[in-house]
Amino acid sequence: MDKITHQVRAEHWTRILNECMNSGMSKTAWCRVNGISEKQFFYWQRILRRETYEASQNPALPVAETEQLSAVQKTVSFAEIKLPVVSPDASSVFHPDLVIRKGNLVLEISNSASAELLSRVGGILHAE
Incomplete structure (x- = not known):
């Protein structure tokens, strides 16, 4: 597939993915x-996420490439969440203060979570 065809697709x-995200329905x-074919939907979701991630990791992309990916970059976002390194202690058991379930995703959060972490998690959940 040439670059123009790929860009059009x-x-x-990207429009289809946005419509789905804004619908409030499960994918x-x-x-x-x-x-919409689920296979095609998830295929393009994976492709667009990968391209956006790769573009975000390579600031030396030529201007033409950056312009071609701008529509994708505006609609798909990623947040890196750095967790503190904690050595596992078999005697301590984590008891979450908050459990969020969305599809197959389960997030267990304690009251000690930072405001930044909660904000990023909220942004990720909203994007899905």
């Missing part, structure tokens, strides 16, 4: 309702 799938249900 990427823009098309699987949204695909079913809108007649």
Whole structure:
């Protein structure tokens, strides 16, 4: 697939992914309702995320490449969350103060979580 064709398809799938995210429905249900192949949906989601991540890691991209990816970069975002390094202690058992479930994702959070961490987690959950 040449760059122009890929760019057109990427823009098309970016719009589809945004519509799904803004619908408030699960991805699987949204695909079913809108007649979108789940296989294609998740394929393009993975491709667009990978391209956006790669672009964010390579600040030396030529201007033309950056302009081509700008639509993708505006719609898909990533947040790096650095967790403190803690040595595992078999005697301590974590008891979360908050449990968030979204699909197959389960987040267990304690009251000691920083405001920055909570903000980033909220942003990630909203993006899904």
